[in-house]
Amino acid sequence: MDALNRWAFPFILTLLAVALWQSSAFQEIAAGVALFLFGMLSLEKGFKALSGGVLQQWLQRSTDRIWKSLSVGVVTTTLMQSSSLVSVLSISFISAGLIPLAAGLGIVFGANLGTTTGAWLIAVFGLKIKLSAYALPLLVFGIALQFQHRRRWQNIGHILTGIGFIFFGIHLMKQGFSAYESLLMLDGIDSQQWLSRLLFVAVGILATVIMQSSHATLVLILTALSNGQIDYEAALAVAIGANVGTTITALIGAMGANNAGRQLAAGHLLFNLVTGLLALLLLPWLLALTEWLAQWLGLPADSDTLKLALFHTLFNLLGVVLMTPWIHRLASLLQRWIVAKEADIKRPRYLNEAALASPASALHVSQRETLRLYRFCRDTMIHALGWRSSDFRLQHSLINAAEVSDAEQQHQHLQQAYEHRLKPVYSAIVEFLIQARSHAGIAQEEQLRRVRSAGFHLLEAIKGVKHLLDNLTHYLHQGPVAMTASYQSLRTQIAATLTLLDQALEKHDSDDLQLLLQRQHLQLQRFNDDFDQQLELLIQQRQINAAMATSLMTDKSYCLHVCKRLLMAVEFLSLPATTGDPDWSLNDEDYRQLARDGQEER
Amino acid sequence: MKYKKLMRRIQTLFDEPERQRQQQRKKLQRLLKKLRHKQQQLQHKLEQADRQDDQQELRDKIALLKQQRRKLVAALQDLKAGSNG
Known part of the structure; x- marks a missing residue:
């Protein structure tokens, strides 16, 4: 041609x-x-x-x-x-x-x-x-x-x-x-x-x-x-x-x-x-x-x-x-x-140039592709945290299912997934969105921007897991019992967030979905407060030393970072853009306040 | 329609920022109504819930809705103050 x-x-x-x-x-x-x-x-x-x-x-x-x-x-x-x-x-x-x-x-x-x-x-x-x-x-x-x-x-x-x-x-x-x-x-x-x-x-x-x-x-x-x-x-x-x-x-x-x-x-x-x-x-x-x-x-x-x-x-x-x-x-x-070629996992499945002809279809395909990216991220995280995704889907007991103890192997797997599955698909989404935004109106442009942000948060979540991996793989199998239990609770928190997001993505009502995500933010705040209290107790009782406490504190923030990024990704992907003032939506200060109020009531 | 009311409407028609404030106000009022309705629904569900986990979840959701409404009411008041001032 x-x-x-x-x-x-x-x-x-x-x-x-x-x-x-x-x-x-x-x-x-x-x-x-x-x-x-x-x-x-x-x-x-x-x-x-x-x-x-x-x-x-x-x-x-x-x-x-x-x-x-x-x-x-x-x-x-x-x-x-x-x-x-x-x-x-x-x-x-x-x-x-x-x-x-x-x-x-x-x-x-x-x-x-x-x-x-x-x-x-x-x-x-x-x-x-x-x-x-x-x-x-x-x-x-x-x-x-x-x-x-x-x-x-x-x-x-x-x-x-x-x-x-x-x-x-x-x-x-x-x-x-x-x-x-x-x-x-x-x-x-x-x-x-x-x-x-x-x-x-x-x-x-x-x-x-x-x-x-x-x-x-x-x-x-x-x-x-x-x-x-x-x-x-x-x-x-x-x-x-x-x-x-x-x-x-x-x-x-x-x-x-x-x-x-x-x-x-x-x-x-x-x-x-x-x-x-x-x-x-x-x-x-x-x-x-x-x-x-x-x-x-x-x-x-x-x-x-x-x-x-x-x-x-x-x-x-x-x-x-x-x-x-x-x-x-x-x-x-x-x-x-006219038969489809076998889908290549490294390439985008839904994005195509013809969809660029209409902003509505461009938005739809980019959302589907980002949802696919979410599933890749989810599977990669589950594997990196030491579970099999089949166990996770069947909701088997997650606590005792850890199989892999080699941190180096886990790192390699995560890096490979990032390089060969996640990054190529995300790059294709970004490229597609840049083209789609040039044809879109104001409202659609905002939605397309949100899809791009969703992908970005997913990749940030993966990076958080990467940081968490060293200590987590080590302490899940070695070290004091208190450290094993603490790291277990960190990865269980990520699992709980992923489980909730799986449920949330099946919700069709955006108000219900938003409430579900907000509640998970509140749960994360509670987890943070409880974890801090527990940490202080462990230090006082000398069950862990100062170096271990520092590792736990850092890794707790990585864990929260991962969970919040995942929540934000789903929020950007599935909720419509609020054209109003961003001050109207709940923020970290609100969740802190609500978690404190709940504690006082208890 | 009274003369003053008519003049106010015409003025709003040509005053872009005021028209936007008015639209925001209407949007906030609609949102508040929706949240209030949702809260009532959850309250009703809470009264019927037997399991402790379900009760806790519903209590959390009601608290979140209340907090959201508080923020919206504050925003609405700010908007009204902006229009009057």
Whole structure:
């Protein structure tokens, strides 16, 4: 792809420069296409920001029934006037695991039908009304709104500017084509022959791939058709080609996606190829049907542009009707054809480039990946503290299960896990979050920042365990009984925190979760106070010497550090960002106060 | 609506910091109400709990909620004082 870009792009640019130099009419058409595409980009940007979570919510809610997915695909594409945006978002949602493949296919099928409304809009309004009269005021209002401080106004500004540029682009294209009237040779080719039809299909594919917008190809062909520079049947063939070519955006989007995303992109391509092929093979019958329907709808007999829009809708509808009953079988076939590689434990499992297309899916995948990082950390800690994770999960007696007595071996294991499992995954999360934050809004940016902090706290917890390990492994097996018991209580405290966090992560109510975490903070404060008292007693009774007491004091703070970092990680990962004052939440002083009050009551 | 009240509303509409304070106040009031409700629920559970561990957990959670509410009430008072001053 890179090599293709390196050679093809300069070649296309040079060709374009020569053509622009040679013909002023071509200049107008090319400028029209450029403005049209710029308008589409601006419109997409505005809609994306303005709809915010709404579009994403719609897409997410369409998972239970195929008819819902289809309707969502049709409605969203009609509103956004971009099937590519809807397809790319669906790929990102599928990659993030937010919707199943069958629902994604439903949305894409619906998007194909929704995109046909664009041809109607252009055919009905775009070519009859003098769009340039509306374009300039729209641009003026759009730009004025973009200078506003409020994001909502700015986004409306983007939409107005987008529409303005689209109108202006269509106007320029119309002008360009009217000047080209005698020069364009396309109507000279006999579109009745199959070979020429295939040629026009190829032209449609190529134009859409280059402009990455089937709308742009359609508007070009509709203007050419209205000016009589292209044969009606040839225009139909180009429209079929545009329908196939539009999958290019989804295919590019799927390159950075995971397996599920690629499966959807393949389904999209398959649908459009089958639909295109059917439309081409059934062209004579479809033409007859179009004529009959046009008469029945009362469309003017000489309006080829409206008939083209009708044909476009008909063949896409045909594809949807024929392929929707097979959607589940298609999904399972795609899942069988495009199989996931075995998951590599050192690499991120959920992060993928396609998820970056929407802040909601970026957030979702980064949360899932950080949860996976938490599980790695948890298993690493359990092993380092001398337990087997299977015992831990089954809640076997943890106190007597210590097996390993070699501190050096434990250190090595921890270091290896840190280097090969934890650090690579955390680095990938950080890199992904940096990219995701550049596309996110304020609220989502805060959530993404919290996910990064969660990962950071997990790694800090691991470092705390590393510090704790030397004395812990030593005293668990040697030294005075009082020291063994004290270190036992330190590691049991970490185990208790991990057990609680396992329970907490299953809670769905964020208020319950917060209360559970706060209570663990309080328990840690109590543990700290009790431990200090016990330590004083041991020194007074001369059960341990001063050096041992110092080690215990230091290691107690490492133990608390580990527990608090773990709590903070889960807090950042699972609780929503409080947009209010941080002074409102409970702090160490509050927990100290509450622990003291509790002691007095007892 | 009385003239003074109307003027106050219009003034708030154009005064960004005051509008934010008002939003914060409403948010705090909602939070307080939610916490009070949660505390009542836990209190009810405590009355029915038999096991000592469960009772201790519920007592802790109620104490945490009370402390949280105290902080929120203080924050609310600060906000009100800021608006009046």
